[in-house]
Amino acid sequence: MGKHAAIESEDVAVERTARAAEAVELLTRWQDDFPTPGVRFADLTPVFADAEGLRAVVDCMAACAPDADLVAGVDARGFLLGAGVAATLGTGVLAVRKAGKLPPPVITREFDLEYGSAALEIPARGIELRGRRVLLVDDVLATGGTLAAAADLLEQAGAEVVAAAVVLELTILGGRARQRAYPVTSIVQV
Numbered sequence: 001m002g003k004h005a006a007i008e009s010e011d012v013a014v015e016r017t018a019r020a021a022e023a024v025e026l027l028t029r030w031q032d033d034f035p036t037p038g039v040r041f042a043d044l045t046p047v048f049a050d051a052e053g054l055r056a057v058v059d060c061m062a063a064c065a066p067d068a069d070l071v072a073g074v075d076a077r078g079f080l081l082g083a084g085v086a087a088t089l090g091t092g093v094l095a096v097r098k099a100g101k102l103p104p105p106v107i108t109r110e111f112d113l114e115y116g117s118a119a120l121e122i123p124a125r126g127i128e129l130r131g132r133r134v135l136l137v138d139d140v141l142a143t144g145g146t147l148a149a150a151a152d153l154l155e156q157a158g159a160e161v162v163a164a165a166v167v168l169e170l171t172i173l174g175g176r177a178r179q180r181a182y183p184v185t186s187i188v189q190v
Contacts, residue, residue, distance in 0.1 A: 013063065017187065020060040023053030024167055024188045036116075042168050044139050048080055057167055057187060058084035061137055064185045065089075065163040068135035072096050074150050075120065077139035081167070085137055094134075096150045097121050107156055111149035113142075120146070122153050130158030141166040141186055144175025151180065 027050055029043040047053045062085045072094045073082020079095050086093035099108060099119035106121040122129075134154050138147055151161045161182045169176065169186035176184055 008063075016056070016060055016063065020053075020056035020187045023047055023050060023056050027053055028168065042140055042170075044077060044167055047167070048077070054084065057081065058088055060187050061085045061135075061165040061167075061185075062088040064165040064183070065133070065135035068133050068162055070094055070129075070132045070134045070159070072122075072134050072136050072150060072154060074136070074138040074146055075101070078137050081137045081139065085135065085165075089135075094122065094127060094129075096136075096153065107153055109149040109153045109156075111145035113145055118146070120149050120153060122157060124157075129154065132159045133162045134159045136161050136164040136182075137166070138164075139167050141169040141175045141184065142173045144173075144178030147175065147184075148178045148180070151182065 024047055027046040029046055031041045031043060033039065034041040047057060058081065061081060066089065068089060068091060070091050071082045071086040071089065073079045074096045075098045082093045097120065099121055102121050102123055105124035107124050108119050108121045110117060110119040136147065136150055141147055147164055154161055163183050163185065164179060165185045167187050169189045171189050
């Protein structure tokens with residue numbers, strides 16, 4: 001696609017999204033009561049293991065912000081997506097890590113999940129984020145805490161989140177409402 005992608009027709013965009021959605025719908029493995037009772041886990045591993053499915057998902061996500069100059073992938077499946085999207089866009093990728101995985105100094109943001117709480121971190125130095133236009137990617141948008149915390153971290157470091165993209169959105173949990181001004185794209189909504 002490249003960093004300065006040509007404007008594409010709506011038909012091309014619709015076809016790309018349909019291809020990605022079909023792969024997600026066919027290949028996602030659902031597991032009830034995981035990781036805790038009452039939670040239905042969407043395992044996207046089979047989608048990522050399928051070459052055509054992965055390519056369709058990555059292309060769809062990259063189209064969300066073709067002029068981003070950095071992609072941020074949220075721990076851990078967002079790392080896989082982020083690397084693919086960054087390679088497609090010709091940018092770098094930043095891993096937004098779970099707490100305790102990076103050496104200090106770090107910027108940390110705690111947040112609530114649908115089944116507990118967690119924290120995310122990014123390096124406080126070594127990567128200049130001020131003024132960067134960032135596409136934020138993750139696998140699933142559930143309650144929205146993870147994506148919102150990642151966006152907060154990036155903005156605290158001086159970056160501008162220009163868009164967020166997820167593979168699957170669990171609409172019943174209302175996570176989209178927790179996101180701010182940046183557009184959020186989900187390939188499949190359930």
